Amino acid sequence: MHPNDPHLRSFIDVKADSDFPIQNLPYGVFSTASDASPRVGIAIGDYVLDLAALQAAKLLDLPDGVFAQPSINAFMALGPRVWSATRARISELLRHDNAELRDNAALRAKALMPMRDAKLHLPLRVEGFTDFYSSKEHASNVGAMFRDKTNPLLPNWLHIPIGYNGRASTVVVSGTKIHRPHGQLKPPSADVPSFGPCKRLDFELEIGFVVGQPSARGEMLSEQQAEQMIFGFTLLNDWSARDIQQWEYVPLGPFQAKAFATSISPWIVTREALEPFRTHGPAQDPAPLPYLQQQGANNYDMALEVALCTPKMTEAARISATNFKYMYWSSVQQLVHHASSGCAMSVGDLLGSGTVSGPEKDQLGSLLELSWNGTQPVQLPGGEQRGFLEDGDSLVMRGWCQGDGYRVGFGEVEGTVLAAK
Ligand code: MN
Secondary structure, three states: OOOOOOOOOEOOOOOOOOOOOOOOOOEEEEEEOOOOOOEEEEEEOOEEEEHHHHHHOOOOOOOOOOOOOOOOHHHHOOOHHHHHHHHHHHHHHHEOOOHHHHOOHHHHHHHEEEHHHEEEEOOOOOOEEEEEOOOHHHHHHHHHHHOOOOOOOOOOOOOOOOEEEOOHHHEEEOOOOEEOOEEEEOOOOOOOOEEEEOOOEEOOEEEEEEEOOOOOOOOOOOHHHHHHHEEEEEEEEOOEEHHHHHHHOOOOOOOHHHOOOEEEOOOEEEHHHHHHHEEOOOOOOOOOOHHHOOOOOOEEOOEEEEEEEOOOOOOOEEEEEEEHHHOOOOHHHHHHHHHOOOOOOOOOEEEEOOOOOOOOHHHOOOHHHHOOOOOOOEEOOOOOEEOOEOOOOEEEEEEEEEOOOOEEEEEEEEEEEEOOO
């Protein structure tokens, strides 16, 4: 059976609403109290399966030590045929009717551990981070607020997947606390700028994708080549300092406003696991230039949610629910465009989709939009409201693709805001 077959069952009990059934098998990096060395594992139900231990037991036929590493980069470098064969083999080992791991109690005790006992690390060594701006709804909302209500999209937006080169050094894993950044602020009411803690701290709900194969400098990519280079996807929170951004972004785009932290979820869901959930994106009109043209279903039907918990609340409240399928530019178009100048892509590059906002008011992927730049604060249960994030606020993003009786999910990306240092 194909590893995406909805009928597959594991000998490990997986609840129907788990993000990690046998049809998913996302990659991450973890360590445990008994073994502090970070190594590669996959998530299955409420467990982590130690792939380094499986390989040491000779159940995986791969180069020595490829999983006994603090990142998935060495594994990604082996290429899409190996990704696919390895996923099929792990799926086979986890099936309810395969005895190799199921009936090997000693190996199971060594290789399978409850996820709550594992410390989850940043799963990849991020070589480069690029962030796009590919939701038409988001770009239109921001344009209407910051520039021109009647003509919110700049003329290039419908022709180019707009992006900027971000900072790989500040990508952190879910659970990492985020200090409010300092920066230059000049609200419209002030005559001169001042330097201090950001007052308009925001999140951006995004999906990141990980480049698992390199391209040579000077080489353009076809749609098919770009597709094959994408290893997998992750939830991404592109923390943003709106007041710093508004003062600095003309003429070269965001700089320090987005260079202090970007959080990602600990599990990388493979491109292959998302195949059953392909769907058509919005019609692209005008037609993109030939190098960006794509046929077929190039987006994914993926539910996304954002929840906020203030220090006074006892549980997080959902403040947005949208879908990745609304993105105007696809991940493949973003990658093709990125390499189109001859820019070399590297194993471990992380590319952010841009804020995912849908057409409805409750489908917006940032507080900037949800509160319309602070003028219509979001009402929270218990009576509090938020225009932007305050110290102590915790933000959680979740995402999943719903199958028939199972879901292929991402887990969560969480971050709590601390006062400026
Ligand atoms: Mn962003």
